[in-house]
Amino acid sequence: MEYVLKIGGSVLTDKNKEKTLSEDFDSILENLKGHENGVLVHGAGSYGHPQAEKHGVKEGSYQGVLEVHRSISELNTEILEKLSEIGLKPVPVHTSSIAYRNPETQLHLDKLSGILDEGFTPVLHGDIVPHKDKGFTIISGDEIVAKIEKQYSTGKAGFCSSVEGVLDDEGNVLDEINSMEEFTDKGMKATDVTGGMKGKVKQQIDEGVKARIFGKDGLEDFLEDRNPGTLVNPSPQ
Numbered sequence: 535m536e537y538v539l540k541i542g543g544s545v546l547t548d549k550n551k552e553k554t555l556s557e558d559f560d561s562i563l564e565n566l567k568g569h570e571n572g573v574l575v576h577g578a579g580s581y582g583h584p585q586a587e588k589h590g591v592k593e594g595s596y597q598g599v600l601e602v603h604r605s606i607s608e609l610n611t612e613i614l615e616k617l618s619e620i621g622l623k624p625v626p627v628h629t630s631s632i633a634y635r636n637p638e639t640q641l642h643l644d645k646l647s648g649i650l651d652e653g654f655t656p657v658l659h660g661d662i663v664p665h666k667d668k669g670f671t672i673i674s675g676d677e678i679v680a681k682i683e684k685q686y687s688t689g690k691a692g693f694c695s696s697v698e699g700v701l702d703d704e705g706n707v708l709d710e711i712n713s714m715e716e717f718t719d720k721g722m723k724a725t726d727v728t729g730g731m732k733g734k735v736k737q738q739i740d741e742g743v744k745a746r747i748f749g750k751d752g753l754e755d756f757l758e759d760r761n762p763g764t765l766v767n768p769s770p771q
């Protein structure tokens with residue numbers, strides 16, 4: 535496993551229009567040509583956040599659980615089809631089938647290396663997850679990446695999102711962020727039930743893993759080891 539990469543729903547979809555792909559959908563995924571030896575995770579964007587919020591899925595309501603899963607699976611299928619068009623052999627791994635909260639998140643990730651060994655590229659996604667004594671809740675792609683990086687230590691975990699990196703209070707992209715004390719919340723443009731950029735950074739820091747956050751123009755640089763955007767580094771030397 536050379537890398538683990540989450541491509542945000544914020545860049546693959548139009549977060550302001552329910553169930554709509556973004557104009558950049560094809561061009562973003564085309565960057566992955568020739569990079570089959572990694573694990574891809576995608577966010578939900580407008581295929582998950584508004585539906586989850588409407589039904590209170592994060593607060594334990596079963597109503598909407600299937601709608602959210604169906605809708606995210608539709609986005610997953612679109613992504614698989616595009617990746618296969620550019621020569622990858624993507625395989626869906628629906629997170630809800632390998633996850634459980636008790637209350638810590640348990641993710642059964644062992645099969646990922648087997649899928650890669652066969653020359654296929656696993657594609658996971660933010661999803662619904664059963665939660666002990668509380669029904670269902672939501673698991674974000676941000677948390678999934680942190681858990682995969684923790685287990686597999688690729689040294690190359692990344693997030694392609696709608697901003698060029700983590701921004702400071704003046705709106706400049708930070709080179710590095712080491713703790714949540716350094717994070718300034720700039721608010722959200724669209725619904726995000728998993729905490730937006732703040733949740734993304736926090737998941738990596740809580741898990742103690744390094745990851746890079748960058749925009750769509752940084753994706754090629756990330757894949758080619760040119761270090762775009764912001765490094766989340768919970769254990770600086």
Ligand SMILES: Nc1ncnc2c1ncn2[C@@H]1O[C@H](COP(=O)(O)OP(=O)(O)OP(=O)(O)O)[C@@H](O)[C@H]1O
Nearest residue numbers: 542543544577578579695700701718720721730731
């Ligand atoms: N300090 C900050 N630095 C960067 N972005 C920030 C900051 N504070 C808040 N944000 C907001 O976080 C948003 C990006 O997070 P968001 O969850 O929408 O993206 P994503 O995780 O890529 O998408 P998805 O959750 O659909 O996969 C941006 O709209 C940005 O404005």
Ligand SMILES: [Mg+2]
Nearest residue numbers: 577726728730
């Ligand atoms: Mg998000």
